[in-house]
Amino acid sequence: MAPTISDADVGGVPFAPHSDALTVLKCAPGFFASKQIIARDGEEPEIRGFNAGMWFQQHQWPVSNIVGLWSALTALETMPNCLVIRGAPAQGLDCSRAQRRNKANYRTPARGRLWGLIDVDKLRLPDGLRLSDGVELVCEYLVTLLPPEFHQASYLWQLSSSVGVSDPSVVSMHLWFWFDRPIPDADLKYWANTWNRTNADGVGGKPIIDTHLFNDVQAHFTAAPRFVGMADPFPFRCGLVRKAVDEVALRLPARSTQSKSRPLADTSLQGSRGFEAILAEIGDHPNGGGFHTPIIRAAASYVATHGREDTDVEALYQVIRDRVLAADRSKHDEAHVLAMAGREHIVRAIEEALVKYGGPSPQRKSRRLEGIPPHFASAPVSAAIAKENLREVVHAFFRVR
Amino acid sequence: MVEATVVRAPAGLGKTSLVLEAVASGDVDTVEVYAPTHALCEEQADKLREANPDITCKVIGGRGHLGTDGQPLCRKDDLASEVAAAGGDVSSALCHARGGKGESDRRCPHYDSCAYIAQFKPTQVTFYPHAYLGLERMRLEADPPRFAVIDESFFLAGVGKYSIPRSLLRAEFVGHCARTVLDAIDVALLNGLPLLQRLRSREILHAEIESAVKELRGGRPPISPDMTEAQQHAGLALLRQQTELINLLTAVRAELFTRRAASHALRYCGATDTVVVHTKARIRRFSHRPPQGERYDSKVLIIDASADKAIVRQFFEVTAFCDPQVMRQAEVIQCGSTRCSTTSITPERNGDLTRT
Numbered sequence: 001m002a003p004t005i006s007d008a009d010v011g012g013v014p015f016a017p018h019s020d021a022l023t024v025l026k027c028a029p030g031f032f033a034s035k036q037i038i039a040r041d042g043e044e045p046e047i048r049g050f051n052a053g054m055w056f057q058q059h060q061w062p063v064s065n066i067v068g069l070w071s072a073l074t075a076l077e078t079m080p081n082c083l084v085i086r087g088a089p090a091q092g093l094d095c096s097r098a099q100r101r102n103k104a105n106y107r108t109p110a111r112g113r114l115w116g117l118i119d120v121d122k123l124r125l126p127d128g129l130r131l132s133d134g135v136e137l138v139c140e141y142l143v144t145l146l147p148p149e150f151h152q153a154s155y156l157w158q159l160s161s162s163v164g165v166s167d168p169s170v171v172s173m174h175l176w177f178w179f180d181r182p183i184p185d186a187d188l189k190y191w192a193n194t195w196n197r198t199n200a201d202g203v204g205g206k207p208i209i210d211t212h213l214f215n216d217v218q219a220h221f222t223a224a225p226r227f228v229g230m231a232d233p234f235p236f237r238c239g240l241v242r243k244a245v246d247e248v249a250l251r252l253p254a255r256s257t258q259s260k261s262r263p264l265a266d267t268s269l270q271g272s273r274g275f276e277a278i279l280a281e282i283g284d285h286p287n288g289g290g291f292h293t294p295i296i297r298a299a300a301s302y303v304a305t306h307g308r309e310d311t312d313v314e315a316l317y318q319v320i321r322d323r324v325l326a327a328d329r330s331k332h333d334e335a336h337v338l339a340m341a342g343r344e345h346i347v348r349a350i351e352e353a354l355v356k357y358g359g360p361s362p363q364r365k366s367r368r369l370e371g372i373p374p375h376f377a378s379a380p381v382s383a384a385i386a387k388e389n390l391r392e393v394v395h396a397f398f399r400v401r
Numbered sequence: 402m403v404e405a406t407v408v409r410a411p412a413g414l415g416k417t418s419l420v421l422e423a424v425a426s427g428d429v430d431t432v433e434v435y436a437p438t439h440a441l442c443e444e445q446a447d448k449l450r451e452a453n454p455d456i457t458c459k460v461i462g463g464r465g466h467l468g469t470d471g472q473p474l475c476r477k478d479d480l481a482s483e484v485a486a487a488g489g490d491v492s493s494a495l496c497h498a499r500g501g502k503g504e505s506d507r508r509c510p511h512y513d514s515c516a517y518i519a520q521f522k523p524t525q526v527t528f529y530p531h532a533y534l535g536l537e538r539m540r541l542e543a544d545p546p547r548f549a550v551i552d553e554s555f556f557l558a559g560v561g562k563y564s565i566p567r568s569l570l571r572a573e574f575v576g577h578c579a580r581t582v583l584d585a586i587d588v589a590l591l592n593g594l595p596l597l598q599r600l601r602s603r604e605i606l607h608a609e610i611e612s613a614v615k616e617l618r619g620g621r622p623p624i625s626p627d628m629t630e631a632q633q634h635a636g637l638a639l640l641r642q643q644t645e646l647i648n649l650l651t652a653v654r655a656e657l658f659t660r661r662a663a664s665h666a667l668r669y670c671g672a673t674d675t676v677v678v679h680t681k682a683r684i685r686r687f688s689h690r691p692p693q694g695e696r697y698d699s700k701v702l703i704i705d706a707s708a709d710k711a712i713v714r715q716f717f718e719v720t721a722f723c724d725p726q727v728m729r730q731a732e733v734i735q736c737g738s739t740r741c742s743t744t745s746i747t748p749e750r751n752g753d754l755t756r757t
Contacts, residue, residue, distance in 0.1 A: 030402055030718070051718070055658065094601075096606070097606065097607065097657070097658070098658060100660075379726065380726040380727060380728045381725060381726065381727060381728065382727070382728055383414060383727050383728070386410065386414060386725040386726075386727040387414055387415055387419070389723075389725055390408065390410055390414060390415070390416065390419055390723070390725065391419050391422075393406075393408060393723050394408070394416075394419045394420055394422075394423050394702070395423055397406055397423075397548075397700065397702050398423045398424075398428070398429045398548060
């Protein structure tokens with residue numbers, strides 16, 4: 001039987017409270033998760049982007065502290081066909097074969113992760129500070145842009161692929177930290193957005209922290225770029241800076257009233273008229289629709305309206321369960337109604353709805369086909385211009401050796 | 402997959418001429434140009450010779466192609482067609498096979514005077530019909546070129562389908578490994594079950610299919626140039642059946658990478674009790690992977706008025722897709738299908754010729 005990793009293995013409580021894992025995805029043969037930087041005569045080097053493909057074999061790398069994280073990342077730096085994501089394999093995912101990197105297959109464990117990558121993307125350095133002055137100096141400058149609890153904490157730095165081959169006054173850097181407790185993606189995202197909003201003025205209005213990484217399947221590119229025809233301008237692309245503490249005691253900002261942790265008595269679960277209308281259909285009353293179908297529809301309606309991050313599974317389960325137990329059951333026996341009100345039935349319906357409708361566009365399912373990028377036609381040009389452009393393309397093709 | 406640059410531009414813009422112009426400049430290394438038919442290859446070769454008489458070029462014909470003497474290039478072209486159709490390696494089966502330790506090489510009696518063999522002398526530019534794209538590079542051929550140009554829509558050369566009787570799935574020559582897999586396929590097809598789901602549930606995955614393919618390959622009958630034609634013919638029937646099963650399993654194995662439950666590659670027809678197998682060739686002739694020495698891929702340029710990125714990506718890694726939109730004075734439609742070339746303009750079949 002093909003080995004499978006169950007929720008209990010990675011998504012549940014598999015690790016000791018202070019240990020965690022990196023989900024390492026390995027690209028299919030022929031694909032790479034590292035950029036390629038190619039020297040060009042008299043011009044800036046060409047930077048070829050990532051092409052990691054769609055299919056990945058997954059591996060779980062246990063890590064238990066910042067030093068373990070450092071040794072894992074040092075190894076990953078030399079693996080151009082590997083990347084890291086926060087998500088762990090979903091329950092029942094067949095890990096013996098390559099799988100796509102999507103939210104149906106990988107989910108960040110509900111408790112969160114002990115590690116976090118703070119991606120500083122194309123941040124302009126202050127006058128007088130350059131990477132050539134020393135990477136540590138730049139790292140320390142970046143750390144000062146983070147909240148105070150980061151200032152005395154150990155961290156790992158990793159240079160972004162384009163560093164050293166583009167504008168020296170702009171820096172892109174990865175800073176990895178180890179937290180004192182697991183932090184879910186939603187909390188990290190909320191924290192980062194709040195910090196960006198209140199502190200962007202100091203860096204020219206640009207967000208300091210890229211929040212896209214706090215996501216189940218967002219790729220954390222860890223491999224060093226591949227240099228063709230030129231030497232790597234930075235022989236050391238990552239390092240560990242030890243400080244007074246190894247763990248960041250992250251202080252999360254207070255949530256607004258839109259938070260998913262709102263109490264059940266609140267009206268958060270009444271946000272959708274469709275949801276309320278469907279709840280009213282539960283039962284055997286004259287306009288009722290029975291139990292199974294309205295429960296599925298109610299879960300789908302709520303998730304589609306609120307999205308994954310604002311859906312509190314437990315709260316939603318309680319609301320639906322209460323309505324099931326209170327509904328007219330004149331055409332069904334007691335055992336059936338209890339089964340319908342059971343956790344197994346309702347939570348499963350909510351989880352399936354989260355997979356289907358909990359994505360970034362919950363209101364409307366995208367009609368885009370996965371893996372096929374949209375096509376935008378360019379403005380038409382005259383035949384003479386098109387031919388001239390074509391000539392350049394053809395000659396450029398034969399020029400490149 | 403090999404990387405490719407794709408140019409999609411309207412018919413009549415001069416894509417092919419621009420490529421020939423660049424090749425004729427003489428600055429480029431070895432080039433292979435792939436055109437849909439042999440006739441188009443000849444036409445392009447003539448244009449190239451006209452543009453630069455100093456450049457050496459040739460057009461590769463198939464074994465059955467008629468030479469200047471009106472005879473097929475290969476004296477055994479009928480047998481060669483059968484070997485190729487059966488999935489055998491024509492070159493090692495009929496032309497030239499290396500001998501084992503202490504044995505001399507075995508060669509076809511016509512080898513030294515063979516017009517087909519003679520055409521593989523290295524030149525700067527070689528023109529091939531599209532049919533060669535799906536074929537492995539033969540020992541006779543030079544190493545992959547630095548540049549390859551594929552003119553016009555090529556993907557039909559890479560896909561195919563054939564039918565086999567369902568009884569072949571339970572053929573006697575099939576060994577234990579392959580039998581397990583083929584039995585499961587047979588049951589699923591016969592009962593209309595989702596094939597891929599069925600295989601996964603029976604724990605028949607890539608490794609099991611790979612073993613089945615290896616087993617079938619191991620049992621292939623040997624055919625060599627020193628055999629008589631009668632002996633060579635005798636081995637072909639079995640070879641064909643084994644190849645059909647190998648291709649069937651390879652198609653299913655590729656599908657197991659997808660998440661779908663039902664197979665798109667296999668279709669069972671209950672009325673005729675046959676299985677239709679849809680195949681897709683891998684284009685491997687542009688990768689140079691010697692055990693020692695330089696390893697490289699040819700740089701591939703695809704020029705096609707109707708190129709589709711999603712289709713090209715089935716065969717190549719598309720690194721650039723150039724798609725200029727041109728203001729048109731006229732709509733030019735290229736007819737690439739051979740189905741509407743001759744029979745559709747036959748008055749007896751279509752009645753009113755003016756309509757066509």
